[in-house]
Amino acid sequence: MGEILKIDNISVSYGNIRALSDVSMTVSEGDIVSLIGANGAGKSTLLKAIVGLEPLKAGHIEFAGETICQSKHHASLTTDLIAKRGIALVPEGRHVFADMTVEENLDMGAFMVRDSDLIARRKEDMYDLFPILGARKKQKTRSLSGGEQQMMAIARALMSAPRLLLLDEPGLGLAPLIVQDIFNKIKLINEENKVTVFLVEQNARLALRSSSYGYVLENGKIVLQDSGEALLNNERVQKAYLGA
């Protein structure tokens, strides 16, 4: 399978502080790839850079063979255009539209889709995938639990039928059982809907177990990369992230 996402030597800074330096990585189509790292390693920054929310200081990012972001600001695509190309981001902290109902949130996820029949069909698919959302579709998202909100955020991202799904800490602040459930759904989405998944996670064990390939980010640099299984057995990863 070909590369769907290619990150080539990118650097991102916040003022004088370098958040990412010379990061290169690739995501192959159809895979689940995870990026693990501690707090402040630059994981979220990397995801934001991919969707154009953080400007690049150097390097460029290619999606499906076309450059979407580069250090020349005016030549980069804006976030909404990147979303139109087929990258959907589930941001950290979920960013649901709290005052809208679950159904309205899903409608917003399908903002780029003009065909109302298609939207209705996709909504049904989402309710099949996450039955709890179907039960709560008329409820304000604010009233949902954290796990339900995370599922809704994922469902909303899937409404645009993306080729690449970016997940920023899908397990953040959730009970272990719910995190497991969400990861099972992610695998299901990847297998059934053929969506490539790139996820960032602190829960390294769960992330690597679900992934075919993984990267380790430390202080804004990629320090290790290997298949998910190999990383799980890697001594350095075990020491630093798996508490072995």
Added chain:
Amino acid sequence: MLNFFQLILIYAGIYAIMAIGQNCITGYTGMLSLCHAGFFCIGSYATAIICKVFGLSFWLSLPVAALAAGLVGLLIGIPTLRLKGDYLCIATLGLGEIIRNVATNLNPVGFSQIPRASLFGYEFASRYKVPFIILIWAFVLVFYILFQQLAHSRLGRAMVAVREDEVAAQSNGINVTKYKISSFVLGAAVGGIAGCLQTAYTLTVQPGSYTFMVSVMVLCTVVLGGMGNAKAVILGAFIIQFISYLPQLTGLTNVIPAQAKQIIYGLLLVVMMLCRPQGILGRDKYRYGDPRTRMEKLADFFHRSKKAKGGRA
């Protein structure tokens, strides 16, 4: 007395139109703008100039007023709408003052004896208020319906998404800048039309009547009624105008100074923020039809204020 009620109806209508415009900017898209007096001023001047200087029809000045206000909205929106919250508020405040000062410097006394508007041979004279009430409230109705439609449209949904969460909106393919500017331009154009109607009624324009206080009053109207709810802002316009004419209505003009109304506005806002931060009617909530029974609705009405205090106002 009847005269005052008619006057309140006219001004409540004009402010309701302005508030519908402000509601588009602040209620739907969540941008705290404080320059509606500026758009109001541009609309008034556009009408004054078209009718008086060029001697053209009032009806022609309507689209011109909307276009002029919308165009100025576009020009000032492009650089300022990148700002957020209080920064945008200060920037727009300054712009409202610039518009007023430009108007003052162009012509310090403004225009008077502007030709009357006429429709099918009927001439609207300020003495007869009922035709004006009908004219102005017809516009209120039109804008109410238009903006109610807008709220349920793709454009309206995008605006609300921008208000609720910009990052999420962008990730869903919404061009935040585009919708912010559209919302601002629309709101400005509606403000311009309010100015146009005011000129048709007063037949004079003076730069002194477009002060910062007008922008504040419009914003109060929206906050008081309920942000993002067109029905609510019309109610807000009534209340604000009623307070505004309270000294005259009670016949206490000698006792209550005119400035007292500003104190009342202020107090009203403080009380509102403490007791019902979402406004009297609150947001328009159920797009897919209200699933609650009547009793639940009643219970919700009394409980909502408690909930809203815990969340964001």
